[in-house]
Amino acid sequence: MSTPTLTSAVFDSVVDWSQPMLTYYDHDSGERTELSAATLGNWAAKSANFFVDELGLGAGDEVLVDLPEHWQTAAILLGAWWAGAHVRLPGGDDLETGSLGAAVTSADRIDRYDDVDELLVASLDPFAMGVRDLPVGVTDFASAVRVHGDQYNPPRTASGPALDGAGTETVITTARAAAQADGITTGARVLTTRPWQTASAVVENLVAPLLAGASLIAVAHADEQRLTGLSDTERATITLR
Template sequence: MSAPTITSAVFDAVGDWSQPLLTYYDHASGERTELSGATLGNWAAKSANFFVDELGLGPDDEILVDLPEHWQTAAILLGAWWAGTHVRLPGSHLERSALGAVVTSAGAVSGYDDVDEVLVASLDPFAMGVRDLPVGVTDFASAVRVHGDQYSPSRGATGPALDGEPTDSVLSAARGAAETDGIVRGTRVLTTRPWRATEQVVANLVAPLVVGASLITVSHGDETRLAGLADTERAGLTLR
């Protein structure tokens, strides 16, 4: 049976909601943020509720997510898919006029003057807000906090889910990538692989989560620290 959204498939695979599902490291900044299945689910739900209730987005609407690898990025992607929207990534062929919203970083705001709804994710370890944004630009962290941390889709997404690909195709590709990498349910996967482009998001973010693995993703990875990090996090598989 087909999953109604990518996010539904990810959370259907969670075995223990109290255990770490996504752990984010940034070796440049020193950040370490660990999210259980329940916590990541709450952030995804807040994001979905914001997109639906505040922006009125849903199936057939497009959201461009222009963000680096970060736990907030994962929550935003999962929220957008849960809402049934079509997620677009930078570099994909799209019409700016068709975008329902853009979620980006503070440093990239000026590139989206032609988009009506621009949201800025702080990428702060504690999801603190961003100050002194231009008029008309929304601080995403502050906006989503007031929304509920549970989400029940009114209907499944029927159109494309990620850069033109429908949900079933994305999930099939993700499960194939997990099999190729030897990722199975319960695996603790440590990765320095990027997930900004379409294929990277599918293979390096969605793939581990959709088969019931937990993901430890490292930005600006320091090769000299990875072996020790794998031991500390009890990773069963390291992907570079």
């Protein structure tokens, strides 16, 4: 049996495209951004179209994502997987930045990747506004992807590694096991403060809930005193910390 791309598998789990798929909170900045499955799919599609049509990336090409937990990070990861790219995270085994097809990072981290040909900066702005006054050779990701189509026709099957050397089938199997271990089922509303900074964390804390058909409520810089009230407000059925 063929294996779909990881992103195709995630969106195949969607029951109602109008319902929230990812809600992002940052207790430091006060941001709250809610994305329906349709909206998250649009951003992932724009990202995939950009990677493929503008950068010429495809199966096996490495895309490094060095970003904090954020809704834009989720969209970029999903877009890269849809394009068939091999997502790398900082500190991954055998990572050679000079061989990357592209790197997406934040403005305060660009000095780490001066040997990458295609260096992109994600604004992490609540409204996806662009970043101004970037150095020559550094591309503002939000501005670049905005002009691309919000629908994407992915390859029928995944080929090559998906995340730090792990194949798509392995990632899907691991994510489903993680969702089962956490009691996540279709329609659950999962409030989480867990990080996405390693391959295992991305699989268990981001991919697993989405692949299970849950609605993910991700909280960055969580204020412990506010979490109980937030759980009630968001009607969370599962809290993971």
